[in-house]
Amino acid sequence: MEKAPPPIEDLWKEAGFTPNPEQENAIKHVEGPLFLAAGPGSGKTRVLLWRTLNLIVYHNIDPEEIFLATFTEKAAAQLKEGLLDIMKSGILHPGKKPNKTNQA
Numbered sequence: 438m439e440k441a442p443p444p445i446e447d448l449w450k451e452a453g454f455t456p457n458p459e460q461e462n463a464i465k466h467v468e469g470p471l472f473l474a475a476g477p478g479s480g481k482t483r484v485l486l487w488r489t490l491n492l493i494v495y496h497n498i499d500p501e502e503i504f505l506a507t508f509t510e511k512a513a514a515q516l517k518e519g520l521l522d523i524m525k526s527g528i529l530h531p532g533k534k535p536n537k538t539n540q541a
Contacts, residue, residue, distance in 0.1 A: 442494050445487070452523075454483065464488045467496050482512045486519045 442448075445464070449456065456464060460480055463471060464487045471488065473481050485505055492498040507513045 445491055445495060448490075448523075449487070454487070456480075456484070456487070460484050464491055467492060482507065482515050483519075486516055486523070489516075489520060490523060 460483075463473060463484050466488065473484060475481050485507070489500075489503055489505065492503060493500055505513075505516060507516060
């Protein structure tokens with residue numbers, strides 16, 4: 438049986454991320470779609486990254502059922518890279534080595 442991932446708050450701490458209350462609410466929102474409207478540098482991409490991780494890892498949502506949209510190619514690339522980095526890092530399953538064959 439595979440070990441459950443640590444609480445998401447532990448992952449934030451390990452990643453050096455401290456969400457403000459609004460960011461935390463958005464990350465933990467799992468009932469239906471979420472629209473984020475905020476100014477430049479406010480952490481929208483990071484919130485999308487952590488919310489997506491939360492949906493996949495803690496709520497067993499199929500990644501193919503998640504739609505993410507950003508306004509810039511830069512944000513889209515950061516989101517994709519960030520998700521891949523976290524999923525491959527081993528942070529979700531301490532002590533388990535990342536699967537090198539599934540790296541993009």
